[in-house]
Amino acid sequence: MADPVLLVGLALASGAALALAPLPAAVAAALCWLALRWRASRWSLAAVLLALVFSGLRARAALDEAAAHYAWTASLLSPPARCEVRGVVIAPPVLVGEWHRSADEPPSARIDVALSGGSCGDRPLTELLRVRLYGAPLELSRGDQVSLVVDLAPVHLFRNEELRDALAGIARTRITASGSVVALEVDERGDGVGARIDRARAAVRARILATYHPDAAALGRALVLGETDLDPDDETAFRDSGLAHLLAVSGTHLVLAVAGLAAVLRAVLVRIESLAARVDIGRLTATLCIPAAWLYADFAGGGGSAIRAAAMLSCAMLARTLALRPAPVRCLAWSLVGGGLADPLVACDLSFSLSAAATAGLIALNRPLSAFLVRGPWLLRKLLSAVSTTLAAMLGCTPLLLLQGGSFPLLGIAANVVAAPVGELAALPFCLAHAVLPWAPDVERGTAWVGSGALLVVRAVARATARVDMVLPALDPSPAQMAVLVVVIVSTWAVHARWKRWLTLVLGVAGWLLLEILAVQGGAPRARLRVTMLDIGQGDAILVDLPEGGTLLVDGGGFIGSPVDPGARVIRPVLRARRRDRVDVVVLSHPHPDHFGGLPAALSGVQVGELWDTGQGESEGAGPVYAALLEQLRGRGVVVHRPDSLCGPPKHLFGATVEVLAPCPGVDTARSANDNSFVLRIQYGARAVLLVGDTEHEAEDVLIQRHGAGLRADLLKVGHHGSRSSTRAPFLDAVRPSLAAISCGVRNRFGHPHPETRAALAAAGVEVVRTDRGGAIVWETDGSTVWVRRPGALSARHPPRDAR
Template sequence: MSAAMAPPGPSRRGSRGSGVAPAGTVAARDARMIDPVLLVGLALAGGAMLALAPLPVAVAASLCLVMVRRRTSRTVLVVVALAIGVGGLRARVALDGAAALYARTAVLLSPPSRCEARGVVISSPVVIGEATRSAEEPSSARVDVELSEGRCGERALVEPLRARLHGAPLALVRGDEVALVVDLAPVHLFRNEGLRDATTGIARSGVTASGAVVDAQVVTRGGTLRALIDRARAAVRARIEDTYHPGAVALGRALVLGETDLDAADAAAFRDSGLSHLLAVSGTHLVLAVAGLAAALRAVLARIEVLAARWDVGRFSAAACIPASWLYADFAGGSGSAIRAAAMLSCAMLAHAAGLRPAPLRCLAWSIVGGALADPLVACDLSFMLSAGATAGLIGLNPPLSRLMVRGPWLFKKVLAPVATTLAAMLGCAPLLLLTGGAFPVLGIAANVVAAPVGELAALPLCLAHAVLSWAPDVERGAAWVGSGALLVVRAVARLTAQGGVTLPTPDPSPEQLSALAVTLVAAWTAPTRPRQMAALLVGAAAWMLLEVAAVRAGAPVGRLRVNVLDIGQGDAILVDLPEGGAMLVDAGGFVGSPVDPGERVIRPLLRARRRQRLDVVVLSHPHPDHFGGLPAALAGVEVGALWDTGQGESEGAGPVYAALLEDLRRRGTAVRRPEALCGAPQRVSGATVEVLAPCPAVAPDRGANDNSFVLRIRHGRRAALLVGDTEHEAEEALVRRLGEGLKADLLKVGHHGSRSSTRAPFLQAVSPSLAAISCGVRNRFGHPHAESMATLRAAGVEVARTDRGGAILWETDGKDAWWRRPGATRVQRGSEEVP
């Protein structure tokens, strides 16, 4: 028989030696291949991490490429490798550009200035402060504006400046051209070692300044589609405020408009119960809204006999829903999760309109690719990543969980099906929630089982329907009444769970841990068998624990004294890592009249990142709000060995925050020590020698709080740091007369933020520091540090580091040598001259 006449099917020879695999083998191999679009999307998004942690991410990326090589083609593997590099390069360019842009803004607005300029509104107005607004105060909004053609103080605007403005009129819409008088300052970056790179926010938004509106006059009204959407948002907001139960108004605005303006108690309850996602505009919102529109369109088109007889009207409704999904995502606030969901839904609708069957995984992949192409740092958008994680959980975990859980009689299945779906979505989000640090709600799953059906099956559809029912007032009021009730039920579940719930403390993971997690997930994903998947997960867990041990040791170095002058804005906060692993906190910053709490924003996350649950000593240098305002939040949940306090605040009165702080620490059993017990003999604290040099022997009643600041000299071996609080000339002169060269130190934390009332030449000569650290903020209006103090430091040949330029200052010594550096930079070695 000739070859041409041979029967079909592989011969033994062909299956072994010809290189042609049997059909069954090819099918099995194809089934195991990973979607190439998904790989490219993950590479583009994840590659951005190369710009933030180059070494661990590069190692992890290399290992991941090795592991996926058997489940993709060589061409795709090369494209994925290039995508990782391109993602990292794009992120690096964006971050460098953001840093340069911020530096120019800091020069323009230093000190903070009143600006008169023209601007264009570039973001939807968002209502803020309603929970604390009195009935007499008018509602106001927060908007982003791009300013041009004006002046800030004596300086002209030479390039467009994006600013986030508070107190703007609610009537503004995107595209409005406005004439503005605003008080502006650079945004707080809070650049500290171990915390997330704050320039990512600038790179993603372009906003480098913030401030308050003094006057705003609309010059030209916006007429774009976005302006129409903003007017629709304003109309829906007004109807929510008019028709909802008062307790549910803020909840409704969050659910429908994406305005997270809950009062502090409700915000904490939703966060601590794991129910925040029920008030976030997510893929579920988008699917319900767009699917409802598609069903309505399909029903209308089906009644047109000529059209319905010749065409599948569902394809027309699907095509119409593609722009509708983007319009709704924009209407609902344009969060990362809404935009990703709109992209995924558009992919599915496009496939349906083309007569194809949508592939959920491919749609998810294209949404990730689109997000990464549009935003080089989309991996830093938590809402986008949580949305993608939840969707991945639904695609990958819902089918097996449903097979495992949804059993029994019909009623049981009806109850268990949404439970399985909720659990799948939560498991998809769980790794990301754990990575955000803070605490993971252990009862979150149970709370979701109770609240999710109420929120997603009652509150969400009714609140969305309410938004388009203004033409039917009675129906609108009914939807508002029932929708408000459902929201209040969800809030009650959140409050109850938060009050009695158990949380799992979750420290912020290190870059090495994040990289190990990525490798573990890819290893489990690509493993060919269940035992190998379990082995990959076990190895990953072991690696995580080893890296956790390394993070604990790095956060509490042994044999070294490390003084961290933190970047907390205008104020003082210094974290001192002691040679035997303990720690001291000297002050915690604070802003009078500002909702920004440096204790919550900086110090508590930093303690978590350092794995510190105890502070041996907390020192309040003197009772001024820019030194103690952040302490209550910073010390929440932290064991405190002792509080060193001058006592002046308690004897003279320093306000309710200070009084509540003392009461709380005493209730917790913390010893409060005064100068009378601290002056004289040096204190030995976790391997360091701490000398209290002032106010000794006690507070001087004829001096103000600044000149009664604690002055601490902390020694390790031949090195010393001198921390002087807000000490001014009078106290400096007294120290020089009493101690002379006994003040000598390598590091001087300059008094009173570099004010002209501190750091005179005789004092500087007595200390003779190599480095002077000045804690001051980019938004300070006091002119700190003063030119006179800076000139004195330059004349003495002292190197100066300022927190408003470059962020935190990390000074470190092993007892012999000393060095200092900025966050993320390599260390700078100092000389070896000894201190007495």
């Protein structure tokens, strides 16, 4: 029979799926529930059903509350504002930007603050607002009451229908805005447990920076404090090599730290004869280690994996306290129950899920792997035992990693076999010992030297593995495919007859393949023109699916001075979800960073047919990112077309008519890059789309003079994000759109779309949709009827403009 607590824990953790993808999750839950009749009692099945419904309702309520609070935040901070506010620090300060800080710059921290009074611009702060701030003093701690001057903007959600619902993150953290600290004054210092832990963190951080090798300090902070502020090259290397978990605070860290404490406590307490004669020292030590596990989890950053491990370890320690034998499966089960009760969206925490998967791998696979691998002399057996443990945990995580999309390093397991023993047998114990040895400077320096060396060995393995281009394209399953996978796993485990298991596997594979075929067809619709204005923040990125299967990508977004890359964050995941490994035409409307910054990452690993570029960036210079993009594409054999070869008669591309209307016959050097934007008119049947880049008034006037009624279109991509310098009444009279789409970011400080532009569109009777309000815009036509949809919204039919 299945462990009933484990089943309830899995049901509580699955509530997030029921809220985020109701139909496939409900079908999967029903089928799994039926299959479990072979393995669970009636009472267990009833408890599982109640837990699933309870968790699903809580998750849905949390998402709805997050949506309402985010909408209020957006209304308060649109446009972004300078706020004079009061608040309380609610999370440990995290050192950020250390890898690029110059010697004369003071270190700065990222903090989370709950604001409860003050104003933003002329708008009063009437509700509690949780924000994430950068540039704060490092000496802050939880509970500190502060007065601040901050520049704030709503968090950007990047709402695109193919991507995971970003509201889950808002619901879990309740942080709806972020910004930078202009001025901060501490009104009153916190004095609780959290504040004391933060001060201990600060002391350990200072000793790491003072005693570790400079190249290993950031790795040490990640390992001991959970501060993942790595150099971008190191971050990429650890991710691409599959070794990132070695720098995460995991169950291994917790077990080693608490086991070390337990050993010290036993050694001390057993020498107190009067106490040892009356009390079982082992049980007393276990009792004392329960709060120690939670304190260490909090000290190490309070991540999902650390909290889950603390819960599991507490369960084991409590069993020892009660003179019971700890059961690993039951302890894992109670950690899942606790996680699901504390957070109905806990399944959205990847670190929690990976931690649970690694633990499951250890429970299920470590013993058989050890029996197979661990042989030979004592020292070799010790080494092979560590390898076996690493493999068991890695194999437990592998299915989850394969389902995350992107790519999976084929050498990841081999890299773990080499690096994990170094990380877990040398780096981890010495780095943890270093944290408690400030009273012994010579020993502290010795542990720092050994720990740094081990970390640098792990880094060398990560870099060497990442340089070898051997990756397996990871799956990017739809919610329905995930549901099929869950049903197959549960059913094959639940049924006893071998033929039933094989039948389940065959039906599951057939269902998966059918859903994959539907995903491929949905990603490249036939006899349809689909224009998707992606939500990538302040910038443009437009994906055009042509009626005969081809794809155009017009621009790729981009942020100046931000680590967020819309190419990697949005465009590549959308292409993967649509099963697109080729873009036939990439159009760079003009060489500005908010249009080309995301293209390098977006096009990495994607076949590109040709690039349309105005050439102004190359002739006048548009910076290193633009130059590297051209060099990269030319190096891959991509043909670059300029206006002189694109202007002229309309082109017939994959069933649609594409006409380049500007800049023709070529770039006008007297104009800005905005007014030299590519202007494309794409027609299919009786319907047309006009994409104008960042075209402004001067270029609009030229378009009217040259093309007049030839500008007519049902969908207008409004120029320059709706600035006051674009979209005048004469241009709207010529285009006569039914729908105007504006690509702008909720964090933009330019006031886009400008009131004058909104007034012109309203006066023309044009319906307006914006990416900063509702996310991506999907416009689709079969040549006659038009459909428009937004993420999470129902489709809406739009009749022809001349029929209105």
